[in-house]
Amino acid sequence: MVGESSQAKASRRKLRLGMVGGGQGAFIGAVHRLAARMDDRYELVAGAFSSTAEKSKASGAELGLPEARCYGSYAEMAQREARLKEGIDVVAIVTPNHVHVPAALEFVRRGIHVICDKPLTVGLREGKRLADALAKQPDVVFVLTHNYTGYPMVRQARQMVADGLLGKIRLVQAEYAQDWLTTKLEDSGQKQAAWRTDPKQSGPVGAVGDIGTHAMNLGAFISGLTLSELAADLTSFVEGRVLDDNAHVMLRFEGGAKGMLWASQVAPGNENRLVVRVYGEKGGLSWSQEDPNYLQFAPYGEPPRLITRGGAGSGPVAGRVTRVPPGHPEGYLEGFANIYTDAAELISAKIEGRAPDEGATLVPGIRQGLEGVKFCEAVVESSRKNGAWVKAAV
Template sequence: MSKPQGIRYGMVGGGEGAFIGAVHRMAAALDGDFTLVSGAFSSDSDRNLRSAAALGLDSARVYPTLQAMLAGESALPADQRMEVLAIVTPNHLHAPAAVAALDSGFHVMSEKPMALNLDEALAIEAAVARSGKLYGLTFTYSGYPLVEEARVRVARGDFGVIRLVQAEYWQGWLSLPIDRDGQKQAEWRTDPARAGLGGCLGDIGTHAFHLAEHVSGLAVEAVSADLATHVPGRRLDDDVAALLRFEGGGRGVLKATQVAAGEENGLRLRIYGEKGGLEWSQMEPNTLILRWLDRPAEIVRAGGPGLDALTTARLRTPAGHPEGYVEAFANLYGSFGRALRAGAKTPAAGTVDWFPGIQDGLRTMTFIEAMIENSAGMAKWTSLAGVADARRRAQSPGRIQG
């Protein structure tokens, strides 16, 4: 039987010189399930056209703006127009692009964080509900095979009741004021108007938080936070720490920083229950360490024996052949594509078709606002449910327009 045509997608942002757009395109193409058919890659006309030409796109499907792309693609026959919009812009454009695309009848795969703030995130939630379309977020690290293995082992009770969770994400690339020297990626990530309420918090702290909840299977109930800005003149946080209280009595620590000079991409997760625990590091993603109260530690390897079927479904190569960031990204695209073809309305939790969706986005945006509120105030703890409830009560409909 022949393979079905790739899911047609368009991209907003991600033009010449952009990092994450290229990663999305590689991930979408890896399994042959997606085909790029249109784009509005840059507000700079020349860069937009050069980007499209380099990707071999039909010039008729290259648009000067997102609005033009949504209108142009909607006018095409159903079997030709794009089906999914990939959003790879700076953060301030995520919510307007998502709402406009959903309301125009397109599915959305968005770079994280989902929005500038929780109000915008709630507007996306409303657009998903009224459109009936799929919405996905690329919390990339949840796509690693051994992250799934860790989640499965916690969920089936291997370690007993979970007591301790430690998530950390250490980078050093913003240790100097390169954002003031014109470095493009640093410049917008430290600009509140384009990055949102959090700097390091929104950029990488959300990854650590998402991984902590996703693998532990527990929701964070409250945070006690300390946000710092070490580089003089920087307008957003570059260093974040928090104590976490999980449902069921578990306790946790989260640390994210972008000023640990010399660090590369040190995302690490440790989870401990009454009978044992686990440790996973993004820079050694093919290894999962298991520790036990009553027997020697174990090392589990990607592609090796003893893995759950949900883990092996996310692997592409035999043991000893490294898989990494792009493959993890591709796993999320693959799950999103399967859900789309099946007509699913939401991610299928606990299956190979799971991907981060609207609820993951809302949780991380609530986390950002709770952290900022707690760090700025005098309260010892801030409840995430309290923050979410207050925003829902205060939100006025139609805040984000397409």
């Protein structure tokens, strides 16, 4: 990471990482492992990679792990690793949504740090169980991988809002559009489609939980605002699909700002079009995940300016999470790695009894997780009430 001395790199040890989920055929597991390796802060040493011991051991063998550290369940893994002299420091939970909290609780209660994929869980009551457990273990770090908050230009945008360059915020527009579920892909046996469209695994929402939570989190992260109310219209356009594949949501924030959010997985021509626009009394910002190294800043009454990652106008908060010179693209994996590296800084600071680097404290945690789950529940409630305004604050 930029700004870290060679002496600091030499003095630290790699954190011992375990993984729950992410076995053979799981896309996101490989992403988490790549992110963990990018800045050399972790070593994968154990895992419960699948729901059966046989599949878990096969996945672990492919990753070069000893059979004794490949477990048949996350409960077994938590119990045994907690007793080992050099057991895991931290676990990455990369399962379908319904497993997140039960797995996290097993490790949190044993003092093991947790990095968890989003959304936090399938219901607010369950999320609060985890929040209560974390309150009883104040030395345990919990990080939620809303990975888009790790992009340099996203952090640049957040800092510009915080510095008052946009003035009082009036509008927040967020959208995340995909097309991969335009047909009933889940009927083909495709693993990623199957669990995301199954309410037993995904919870009460489909596109909203999978990608809408990213859009909502990013809008709040950049603007610094807290969502208070929403009005939603959920649709399952594909015949026979139980969960939503499209959502239109109107937003009201504390302090009077308004917004709109669109999340769709049935919008042909869109791959991963995550876009956030924030407008205030003095100017506006616009950022697109598919072109992530650029941030458009438009001061009112002046020509728009294009701020590039690592270029003129890009400040130290973005520089801290920038690896290569401007013009060399950085994207999804690097943003994900920034979350992992910030998590490592928080965990290492706990282990070493010191204050963490201030920039690392930007990573999402349990509060953002609860906000995401409440957002999902409020969207469902509003849509069932024909788009009525409902409370969305935790």
